[in-house]
Amino acid sequence: MRRVYIQTYGCQMNEYDTAQMLQILALKGFEKVQSAEAADLILINSCSVREKSEVKALSILGRYAQLKQKDPQKVIGFGGCVGQTEGAKLVKKYPFLDFSFGTNNYRDLPEMLKPFEDRFGNEDETEILLPSSKPEAKSQAFITITNGCDKFCSYCIVPFTRGREVSRSPEEIIREAAALVQKGVREIMLLGQNVNSYWGKNKFGSFTSLFQLLQLFQDESEKSLKGLVRLRYTTSHPRDFDEDLARAHRDLPILCEYLHLPFQSGSDQVLRKMRRFYTADTYLKKMEMVKKYRPDIALSTDVIVGFPGESRKDFEDTLKVMREVEFDNVYAFNYSPRPYTRSADWEDDVSLEEKSDRIQELITLQRATSLKKYQEDIGQTVEIMLEGPSKNNSLYWTGRTRKNRVVHIPTQNDFQMGQLFEAEILEATNSWQRGVLKMPPVRALA
Numbered sequence: 001m002r003r004v005y006i007q008t009y010g011c012q013m014n015e016y017d018t019a020q021m022l023q024i025l026a027l028k029g030f031e032k033v034q035s036a037e038a039a040d041l042i043l044i045n046s047c048s049v050r051e052k053s054e055v056k057a058l059s060i061l062g063r064y065a066q067l068k069q070k071d072p073q074k075v076i077g078f079g080g081c082v083g084q085t086e087g088a089k090l091v092k093k094y095p096f097l098d099f100s101f102g103t104n105n106y107r108d109l110p111e112m113l114k115p116f117e118d119r120f121g122n123e124d125e126t127e128i129l130l131p132s133s134k135p136e137a138k139s140q141a142f143i144t145i146t147n148g149c150d151k152f153c154s155y156c157i158v159p160f161t162r163g164r165e166v167s168r169s170p171e172e173i174i175r176e177a178a179a180l181v182q183k184g185v186r187e188i189m190l191l192g193q194n195v196n197s198y199w200g201k202n203k204f205g206s207f208t209s210l211f212q213l214l215q216l217f218q219d220e221s222e223k224s225l226k227g228l229v230r231l232r233y234t235t236s237h238p239r240d241f242d243e244d245l246a247r248a249h250r251d252l253p254i255l256c257e258y259l260h261l262p263f264q265s266g267s268d269q270v271l272r273k274m275r276r277f278y279t280a281d282t283y284l285k286k287m288e289m290v291k292k293y294r295p296d297i298a299l300s301t302d303v304i305v306g307f308p309g310e311s312r313k314d315f316e317d318t319l320k321v322m323r324e325v326e327f328d329n330v331y332a333f334n335y336s337p338r339p340y341t342r343s344a345d346w347e348d349d350v351s352l353e354e355k356s357d358r359i360q361e362l363i364t365l366q367r368a369t370s371l372k373k374y375q376e377d378i379g380q381t382v383e384i385m386l387e388g389p390s391k392n393n394s395l396y397w398t399g400r401t402r403k404n405r406v407v408h409i410p411t412q413n414d415f416q417m418g419q420l421f422e423a424e425i426l427e428a429t430n431s432w433q434r435g436v437l438k439m440p441p442v443r444a445l446a
């Protein structure tokens with residue numbers, strides 16, 4: 001029996017890569033297990049976008065070194081974004097690491113594992129166990145449509161770890177989606193570092209934009225994607241977010257009324273140093289445009305706090321944008337210099353204390369806005385898709401609205417993941433809502 005455990009850090013792209021690795025390894029007879037202790041093969045899928053994730057990925061190595069000491073037959077591979085740039089150095093530094101791989105070559109894992117074949121069980125024997133190693137049935141799934149990025153924002157390591165931007169063909173994407181829908185997937189998130197610049201070549205040699213790809217999903221939802229009811233995409237770059245996309249949120253019923261559009265800073269001088277190529281004003285105009293087509297759209301964003309040279313006034317400009325847009329959620333991060341990037345050469349001159357104070361202030365503002373947005377639904381009927389039993393209360397199940405808001409509803413015996421219901425919202429906090437199914441009768445929409 002062959003067992004693999006993958007420790008994943010970072011974004012949804014890394015989660016997607018992990019799922020791909022598990023599928024590739026399943027073909028070589030590996031079954032996914034829930035702990036590193038139980039595995040013959042341990043893989044680390046690391047992230048280097050933020051210092052914190054990188055530190056986490058490196059700090060787990062101590063634990064794995066102990067496991068290897070107890071059982072020298074275990075094979076350990078270090079991969080992901082840190083693996084892409086630093087893998088060879090790490091293998092040299094830590095003798096318990098057997099090999100490294102990156103974001104661009106994980107598909108070659110079977111080849112990389114050949115030197116260690118005698119440490120794993122017999123591949124043929126394990127294949128009998130394959131049915132249990134199939135991915136768990138889930139109603140939501142990710143599909144990567146682009147990989148890499150050409151933008152080279154001054155703080156971002158992605159172009160160095162994931163390389164230049166590459167788009168997959170629309171046919172390949174639809175084929176992958178159809179296979180997922182066949183397995184019961186009802187909601188798909190299209191992924192890329194910057195999905196807005198998607199430019200996939202089709203089999204006739206012509207190019208497809210993200211807007212056209214979304215239209216294709218809409219058309220296919222009546223054919224090869226019958227059963228798919230929700231579509232989302234992330235992450236977007238404001239510079240490439242255009243009117244076609246804004247209109248798509250009104251015209252394509254499959255596309256959820258939710259948009260994640262990072263603005264990073266509300267200060268034009270900081271945005272210039274970040275090499276973002278837009279101003280706070282152009283960002284706000286794009287927000288107005290999308291709200292014009294879809295007034296009820298839920299918006300979220302990313303913000304970097306304490307970028308080199310960020311003054312108190314610059315930070316206040318960020319809060320100003322937040323007040324004006326009223327996001328559902330803001331994912332805020334303290335700036336930390338990343339290797340290879342331009343900003344790593346600049347003085348990290350906002351003290352850690354000041355960064356922490358600013359981020360606290362930002363979180364306080366955002367909590368109040370999120371509460372206001374979530375409370376707007378009280379008394380309203382919303383569509384929810386069931387995701388599974390609540391993690392904290394066995395009397396509730398958790399669902400998600402098209403606006404990406406989490407809703408808890410009282411459990412019923414016949415609940416299944418992926419079912420769609422209408423629910424009335426009774427209560428809201430700044431991160432979840434509580435509701436009841438519309439009675440009588442309980443109406444399953446699909």
Ligand code: SF4
Binds near residue numbers: 149150151194237
């Ligand atoms: S667009 Fe996003 S992924 Fe690309 S360099 Fe900028 S921050 Fe990084």
